[in-house]
Amino acid sequence: MTTVEQPIRRLARNRAQAGEQRGFYADLVQAGVEWNVTTTIDPAKPAPAAVAELLGVTEATPVLARARRMATTDAPLQLATSWFSPAIVEQLPILAEDNTGPGGMYSRFEDAGYTLEHTDIVGAREASQEEIADLELDKPVVMTILRIVRDAATDTVLEVGTLTLAGGRQELIY
Secondary structure: OOOOOOOEEEEOHHHHOOOOOOHHHHHHHHHOOOEEEEEEEEEEEEOOHHHHHHHOOOOOOEEEEEEEEEEEOOOEEEEEEEEEOHHHHHHOHHHHOOOOOOOHHHHHHHHOOOOEEEEEEEEEEEOOHHHHHHOOOOOOEEEEEEEEEEEOOOOOEEEEEEEEEEOOOEEEEO
């Protein structure tokens, strides 16, 4: 299994600051750590019930899912899936591209005139066997984040993110 000597500090404010890198990437730049991210894009994935409800679609509605395995060169840090409704993807088709450009998807939302408002619901649970393997965990516990990104002006849900983090490898600072 993989160990990390010092947890990566994850600063919530790094998601909100525009720039070449945001969020996960900005945190690793600040830590002086190189990263490796594998992205899988599914343009027609059925969302889990809770995600569908937040997106305002029925469970059977195909939505865009951007699943990522995010790691340093030393250890996996998190599995993250961003879910988008068909209406948002129609407005911003770049969300279905592997590279969403400088500043990533949040910058594309802002370019489209949205003012972002983030809500993170953080928890912990026993890891599944697949998560233990994918995150190379020593202990079968993961942190979870349900991230809901809305437009502050209209309360429209722009993204629902489901994140599974390797415990002990990151510190979340809000």
